[in-house]
Amino acid sequence: MFHLSLRTKIMICCIGLVALLDIMVVVFVRSRLSTTLRAECLTKGQNLACHLAARSEHLVLTEEVVSLQRLVQDLEDSDEDVTYAYVTDRKGRVLAHTFAHGFPSDLAGVNVPQPDDAWRWQVLETEEEGLIHDVAVPMLRGKAGAVHVGVTEKRIHRTIAHFTGVIVIMSALVLLIAFGLAALVSWVVTQPVRSLTKAARKIRDGDLGEQVVATTKDEIGDLVESFNQMSAELLKQHKVLADRNRRIRMAQEQAEEQRNKLRAIIDSMVEGVVFVDAEGRISLCNESAERIWGVAAQDLLNKPLLDCHPPQARARVAEILERAKARPGYAVTREMACPKGHYRLSNYSSVHGQGGRYLGLVLLTQDISERVLLEQGQKALRDQLFQQEKMVLIGQIAASVAHEVNTPLATILLRTHLVRRQIGDDGSLPDLDVIAAEAQRCRRIIDSLLGFARRSEGVRARMNVNVLIRKSLALIEHDLVLKGIALEAEYASDGALAPVDADQIQQVLLNLVTNAADAMPDGGRLRITTWCPSQEDTVKIQIIDDGCGMGPDVLDRAFDPFFTTKEPGKGTGLGLAICQRIVEEHEGQIDIDSQPGQGTTVSISLPRAPVEVTTSD
Ligand SMILES: Nc1ncnc2c1ncn2[C@@H]1O[C@H](COP(=O)(O)OP(=O)(O)OP(=O)(O)O)[C@@H](O)[C@H]1O
Ligand SMILES: [Mg+2]
Numbered sequence: 344m345f346h347l348s349l350r351t352k353i354m355i356c357c358i359g360l361v362a363l364l365d366i367m368v369v370v371f372v373r374s375r376l377s378t379t380l381r382a383e384c385l386t387k388g389q390n391l392a393c394h395l396a397a398r399s400e401h402l403v404l405t406e407e408v409v410s411l412q413r414l415v416q417d418l419e420d421s422d423e424d425v426t427y428a429y430v431t432d433r434k435g436r437v438l439a440h441t442f443a444h445g446f447p448s449d450l451a452g453v454n455v456p457q458p459d460d461a462w463r464w465q466v467l468e469t470e471e472e473g474l475i476h477d478v479a480v481p482m483l484r485g486k487a488g489a490v491h492v493g494v495t496e497k498r499i500h501r502t503i504a505h506f507t508g509v510i511v512i513m514s515a516l517v518l519l520i521a522f523g524l525a526a527l528v529s530w531v532v533t534q535p536v537r538s539l540t541k542a543a544r545k546i547r548d549g550d551l552g553e554q555v556v557a558t559t560k561d562e563i564g565d566l567v568e569s570f571n572q573m574s575a576e577l578l579k580q581h582k583v584l585a586d587r588n589r590r591i592r593m594a595q596e597q598a599e600e601q602r603n604k605l606r607a608i609i610d611s612m613v614e615g616v617v618f619v620d621a622e623g624r625i626s627l628c629n630e631s632a633e634r635i636w637g638v639a640a641q642d643l644l645n646k647p648l649l650d651c652h653p654p655q656a657r658a659r660v661a662e663i664l665e666r667a668k669a670r671p672g673y674a675v676t677r678e679m680a681c682p683k684g685h686y687r688l689s690n691y692s693s694v695h696g697q698g699g700r701y702l703g704l705v706l707l708t709q710d711i712s713e714r715v716l717l718e719q720g721q722k723a724l725r726d727q728l729f730q731q732e733k734m735v736l737i738g739q740i741a742a743s744v745a746h747e748v749n750t751p752l753a754t755i756l757l758r759t760h761l762v763r764r765q766i767g768d769d770g771s772l773p774d775l776d777v778i779a780a781e782a783q784r785c786r787r788i789i790d791s792l793l794g795f796a797r798r799s800e801g802v803r804a805r806m807n808v809n810v811l812i813r814k815s816l817a818l819i820e821h822d823l824v825l826k827g828i829a830l831e832a833e834y835a836s837d838g839a840l841a842p843v844d845a846d847q848i849q850q851v852l853l854n855l856v857t858n859a860a861d862a863m864p865d866g867g868r869l870r871i872t873t874w875c876p877s878q879e880d881t882v883k884i885q886i887i888d889d890g891c892g893m894g895p896d897v898l899d900r901a902f903d904p905f906f907t908t909k910e911p912g913k914g915t916g917l918g919l920a921i922c923q924r925i926v927e928e929h930e931g932q933i934d935i936d937s938q939p940g941q942g943t944t945v946s947i948s949l950p951r952a953p954v955e956v957t958t959s960d
Contacts, residue, residue, distance in 0.1 A: 349536060350529040357525030358518065365514035373507050380499040381476075384424065388478035388494035389462055391418060391425065396480040396490045399430050403438060403487045411439040418492070426472050426495040432488040453477060458485035473497060535563045539570055552578030615708035618694075619648045621701050623664055635687060635710045648706075653682070667693035667704045678711070686715040734924070737904050741792040749789055755782045784912070791917050794850070803842045803929075805952045808873055808882050809834040811845055815852040816871070819860075827866025835873045840952040841882045847925045848949075854918040855886045855945050861909070862890025862943060880951045881931075889942035898937055 347355070395418055402411045415428040419441040429440035435455065440446045454465035456479045463479045474496045481489045535558060542553040553574055557567040609616045615632030619625055628636075628643050636643065636651065648664065649657045656679060667673045673693040680686055690707040759779045766772060816830065823830055859869050870887040893901065900906045902923045907916030919935075926933040930950055937943040 348533070350533045353529035353532060354522070354525040357528065358522055361518055361521035361525075365518060369507065369510050369514060372510055373503060376503055376506055377499065380502055381496070384494050384496060384499055385464060385476055385478070387422075387424065388476050388492050389464070389480075391422065391428075391494070392462060392478040392480040392490055392492040395428060395430075395492060396482045399490055400482045400487050403430060403432060403482060408438055415439045415441050415490075424494050424498050426475055426493040428490070428492045430488060430490050433486055435488075438488070454479045454491065456481040456485065456489050467493070473500070531559075532563070535559070535567050539567065542570065542574065546574060546577065551581045613709070615706075615710075617643070617648075617706040617708065619664070619704040619706060621668075621703055623647050623649065625651065626703070632708060635708050648704075663691050664704065667691060668701050671695040671699055684716075685710065685712045687711065734904065734920070741904075745789045745792040748785070752782055752785050752789065756786070788915055791915050791921070794917075794921055803844050805840055806843050806845050806848070808839045808841055808843070808848070808884060808949065811843070811848050812852055812871055812873065812884070815849045815856065819853060819856055823856075823860060823869065826860055826863070828860055828863055829866075829868045831868065831870040833870070833872040835875050835882070838875050838951070839873050839882045841929075841949040842952050843929055843949065844925075848929070851922045851925050851947070852884075852886075854922050858918060859886055859888035859890060859943065859945075861914075862888055862892070867942075875951060880953075882949045882951050884947040884949070886945045886947075887942065892939045892941045892943055893935070893937040894939045898935060901935060 395414065398414055399411060402408075402414065411430055415430060418428045419425045425441075427441045429442070429446065429450075430438045432438055435452070437446045437451070453467065454463055454477045456463040458481060460479075460481060465477045465479075467475045467477050469475055472493075472495045475493045476496070477491055477493050479489050479491045535555065538555045542555045545553045551574065554571045555567050557564045557571075609627075609629045610631075612629060612631055615635040616627070616629045617625055617632050618627040625643050625646055625648055628640055630640075632643070633640050638651070643651060649660055652660050659677070663675060663677075666675075671693060672695075674691065676688065676690045678686065678688050688709045688711045692705045692707075694702045694705055696702045756779065759775060759782065762775060763772070763779075766775075812832065812834070816832070820830065856869065856871075863869070867889045870885075872883075872885045872887075874883050875881070876883065897908060902919050903916070904920040905916040906920075907914040909916075923933050926947055926949070932948045934946045935943060936946070
């Protein structure tokens, strides 16, 4: 498929039309000329033949052959169109002719006129002369013979050829002029179109407002005018749009700046900021939220808020979400204990837009683990202080009570002794024995009280703990055997040396072994082990029994002074309190691990004595 330009099309049309007209004119003129000349040729031949017949009649009748010959020869010579002329008598014999080489035999009998014919015409085709019009005219109605004149078409053809040449040249000139005119017209017509195309391309490339100069005042001029208006309107609209775009871009930049500022503020906040959309999904979270929640942002975003909470907290969070949705201005603060000893304080605030449309929920989270742990530590410290103060107070009271009671008690014991001596050895007085026994018990209690209240550093020496344990067990071993308690001891192989007051540590060991024995009234197994952990500078002692054990209520208060579960008169409740005090005075630690019915393990940790380096001189 050819893509021709408008100009080419106009030129092809114009030139084609003119060429067609040219051809038609040539053909028509040639045809008309040919017809006219042929008719003229025939008329000429007819006139010449008639004239010859008129002049030949009496020559034939008088048989003046020479004159006749001259006559036909003159005729041929007088007109170049006449190819030949001859005269025949009434029997058809040729009397005179113009053929130089004799009368051609094939011409005899051709175009013989009838007596009634005024003339007769026949076209003969010859090789030399081409078409020849043979015109025969009878003389005296055929009684004197006939004359034949042959008129050739040579001149006609020459004339036609000449005219055709002239017409062709003129046609070519016309065609040339037509070509020029077509080029001019096509240029005139297509020039504004080309200008319009050029301008349209410029507009397409962004050069709006391009104008085209209207050179004509016709339809194309109108088109150019409309185009110019359209271009100007486009430029105007473009300016309006560009201005609008500029303002939108500025607004976007401002919004972006605001958003970045807001984002920077949110990210710089110590509190974790999480925004939950109306569908309950997290749509925004800051870096602090990632840190506090311990989850990366990509794992939080688009996730339902409920899925980010442990199962036990979901019902509570779901309720908060429901309330936030229903109540504009709803705000609530909740504290939550999280795994790994973390604590979070979360503030939930509902966000409602214009018309009260629920937009979502802002969740501010603080990691209050440190604060809670600090508070817990402070509470423990306060409890410890309170305990210490209580112990000091109890110690002071105990010391003062012991001091006050000790003197009258000594008097009672002394007087009881004197009364017994006054009565003599034989006198039995059971009540006096009871008084003496109870007074003795009171003294023991007083001793315990004094032991509890006494806060002395004692005499500390580098002692082998294993030796102290053996000594203590030697004192009580007999009782243990009587109670059916099997004793097992496992001592640290070496280095169980600690700077201790031997009496005090022995008192501790005896108290603990006694407690264990009391917990196994029907016998059992008592195990004592010592060891020195390689990575610590401590000596560890464990007293393990498989006795009745302690419930949490007893365990919590076991170290409290005067707390005892034993029957009145059986225990003072000072044993463990004294043990704790002594161990702590030795900068050690004492712990109890016990379960009811599972036995009890008391663990003591004492600072280990530094290794002595002996040097020999
Ligand atoms: N090994 C143990 N097994 C079970 N309970 C124990 C054991 N050691 C201590 N207890 C409990 O702790 C309480 C307090 O003990 P603590 O030694 O302070 O006083 P006590 O033994 O009752 O009296 P005291 O020591 O003056 O004889 C005991 O009454 C007992 O209930
Ligand atoms: Mg005890």
